[in-house]
Amino acid sequence: xxxxxxxxxxxxxxxxxxxxxxxxxxxxxxxxxxxxxxxxxxxxxxxxxxxxxxxxxxxxxxxxxxxxxxxxxxxxxxxxxxxxxxxxxxxxxxxxxxxxxxxxxxxxxxxxxxxxxxxxxxxxxxxxxxxxxxxxxxxxx
Amino acid sequence: xxxxxxxxxxxxxxxxxxxxxxxxxxxxxxxxxxxxxxxxxxxxxxxxxxxxxxxxxxxxxxxxxxxxxxxxxxxxxxxxxxxxxxxxxxxxxxxxxxxxxxxxxxxxxxxxxxxxxxxxxxxxxxxxxxxxxxxxxxxxx
DNA sequence: CAGGATCCCGCTAGATACTG
DNA sequence: CAGTATCTAGCGGGATCCTG
Numbered sequence: 286x287x288x289x290x291x292x293x294x295x296x297x298x299x300x301x302x303x304x305x306x307x308x309x310x311x312x313x314x315x316x317x318x319x320x321x322x323x324x325x326x327x328x329x330x331x332x333x334x335x336x337x338x339x340x341x342x343x344x345x346x347x348x349x350x351x352x353x354x355x356x357x358x359x360x361x362x363x364x365x366x367x368x369x370x371x372x373x374x375x376x377x378x379x380x381x382x383x384x385x386x387x388x389x390x391x392x393x394x395x396x397x398x399x400x401x402x403x404x405x406x407x408x409x410x411x412x413x414x415x416x417x418x419x420x421x422x423x424x425x426x
Numbered sequence: 427x428x429x430x431x432x433x434x435x436x437x438x439x440x441x442x443x444x445x446x447x448x449x450x451x452x453x454x455x456x457x458x459x460x461x462x463x464x465x466x467x468x469x470x471x472x473x474x475x476x477x478x479x480x481x482x483x484x485x486x487x488x489x490x491x492x493x494x495x496x497x498x499x500x501x502x503x504x505x506x507x508x509x510x511x512x513x514x515x516x517x518x519x520x521x522x523x524x525x526x527x528x529x530x531x532x533x534x535x536x537x538x539x540x541x542x543x544x545x546x547x548x549x550x551x552x553x554x555x556x557x558x559x560x561x562x563x564x565x566x567x
Numbered sequence: 568c569a570g571g572a573t574c575c576c577g578c579t580a581g582a583t584a585c586t587g
Numbered sequence: 588c589a590g591t592a593t594c595t596a597g598c599g600g601g602a603t604c605c606t607g
Binding site (some may be wrong): 333415 | 447449453456457459461463466468469473474492510512536537539540543545548549551555556557558561562
Binding site (some may be wrong): 344345346349357358360361377380381382383384385 | 568569570571
């Protein structure tokens with residue numbers, strides 16, 4: 286094992302983790318992570334930084350404009366959390382006033398692929414859901 | 427337009443909806459729908475009913491066993507909501523005691539494809555996130 | 568511009584008890 | 588078995604005010 290490369294150890298650890306985490310289990314850390322990423326603001330921030338096509342870096346004020354109606358608290362809070370988890374990077378340029386930009390990491394980009402589908406699904410199937418609700422409400426009225 | 431078939435009208439409506447919903451907008455209904463489906467329990471229920479491979483129907487008690495630690499309230503509440511939105515069907519068989527089973531609809535199955543990726547992402551990248559958190563906390567300590 | 572710090576309300580998750 | 592009903596503590600999240 287002493288001759289194992291870093292890449293090999295990493296691959297080995299990945300293989301282990303695939304088997305050792307299960308979000309169905311209440312005590313599993315991945316349950317909490319799933320809870321964290323299952324969030325409206327997380328999805329929208331990741332989608333904004335993921336862009337329609339190419340990933341792009343955005344400033345705080347740009348994000349708050351794109352995510353219409355988000356409070357500063359939720360935006361800052363969610364950004365901090367995503368930064369801590371290594372999903373995005375925060376870069377402060379010491380201008381006056383200071384300029385801060387956010388950018389997805391590779392890890393964040395991989396999650397963005399997932400949540401992007403979620404956002405699109407919501408937009409695409411909104412009408413169907415609305416109809417189902419109306420039908421259901423009429424049936425149980 | 428009077429000669430339009432139902433399928434044509436449906437296709438036309440789909441095309442319209444793709445353009446008219448945008449979850450980035452605060453007032454858009456799809457924002458609320460995104461919020462609704464961005465939920466730990468929604469993801470886990472859909473994954474359970476989606477199965478590892480083939481979709482399967484599950485009973486209430488089976489679901490509560492698979493989703494370890496879920497309260498009856500949250501399980502029932504989430505199931506009702508998903509039923510109302512047309513993502514799953516509830517079937518009560520009048521035995522004694524009554525037997526109730528839940529099954530994904532086609533719409534639910536399409537969403538399951540999305541959230542399944544989310545759950546897997548959380549399990550696969552748990553280690554990376556844990557390391558990022560440790561590194562970040564050490565840096566800002 | 569990009570937040571930090573507080574206050575505070577609403578609602579919702581969770582626990583408990585009961586039922587057809 | 589498959590829920591319903593009720594209560595409460597806790598916190599998510601918005602509003603507001605302040606700062607480097």
